[in-house]
Amino acid sequence: MDVAKSFDKTVTVAPERQQEASADWVAVQKVQAGDVAAFDPLILKYRERVYSVIYNLTSNREDASDLTQDTFIKAFKSITRFKGKSSFFTWLYRIAVNSTLTHLKKNRFRHFFSFEKISEEDKSGEFIEGLVATTKSDKGTLINELQEKLNEALQKLSFKHRTVVTLFEIDQLSHKEIADVVGCSEGTVRSRLHYAKQELQALLNDYLK
Numbered sequence: 564m565d566v567a568k569s570f571d572k573t574v575t576v577a578p579e580r581q582q583e584a585s586a587d588w589v590a591v592q593k594v595q596a597g598d599v600a601a602f603d604p605l606i607l608k609y610r611e612r613v614y615s616v617i618y619n620l621t622s623n624r625e626d627a628s629d630l631t632q633d634t635f636i637k638a639f640k641s642i643t644r645f646k647g648k649s650s651f652f653t654w655l656y657r658i659a660v661n662s663t664l665t666h667l668k669k670n671r672f673r674h675f676f677s678f679e680k681i682s683e684e685d686k687s688g689e690f691i692e693g694l695v696a697t698t699k700s701d702k703g704t705l706i707n708e709l710q711e712k713l714n715e716a717l718q719k720l721s722f723k724h725r726t727v728v729t730l731f732e733i734d735q736l737s738h739k740e741i742a743d744v745v746g747c748s749e750g751t752v753r754s755r756l757h758y759a760k761q762e763l764q765a766l767l768n769d770y771l772k
Contacts, residue, residue, distance in 0.1 A: 583650070584650035587608075587652065588647050588651065590602075591647070602639055606635050609655055610635075612734065613634055613656070613659050615734065616660070616729060617630045617662075619729045620725065630663055630666060634655065634659040637662065638655055641658075649743045653743035653744050656736075657743070657746065660726055720762060720763070724755050725759070727741055727755045728759045728763075730744060730745075
């Protein structure tokens with residue numbers, strides 16, 4: 564079977580993501596065939612990305628670390644059920660998001676958003692930075708001031724809306740990839756993003772005046 568062609572039919576993403584998905588599928592098939600060590604490179608490849616997503620949903624380093632480990636344990640135990648109909652990383656993210664949701668519901672923790680991953684060179688978070696682009700000039704000061712206000716605003720969003728904002732603005736996933744992660748249509752992703760951004764703008768309106 565031509566792995567690349569197989570993924571081209573099921574994953575509509577950038578060429579580099581298609582290549583990544585194909586390489587991951589090869590590694591997954593090795594694990595499924597009994598080569599346990601083949602799972603290690605996948606852990607090294609996605610550990611930081613999974614941790615980043617979970618941290619941006621929990622704002623708790625210890626929880627993010629534990630949930631990241633739990634995500635890979637669950638992924639390894641259920642690896643035989645992965646059939647390559649989506650990319651491995653979206654399947655992995657789905658496990659991470661679902662594990663985080665279960666954890667937050669169980670512990671009733673507050674949900675926070677982090678600006679940690681937004682660097683000077685990073686193009687992510689364009690919407691969020693755009694909220695205040697005309698009102699502040701010092702980004703460092705802005706981030707410190709806006710952190711608390713944005714945290715409060717995001718707590719008022721549902722987990723599903725907070726999740727799509729995190730995946731889109733911080734992790735820079737496409738609508739298609741987010742749809743695969745959260746298990747909905749691309750149209751629903753766009754709708755949730757539009758709603759979430761409108762809500763955040765409304766909630767932060769007084770602060771940004």
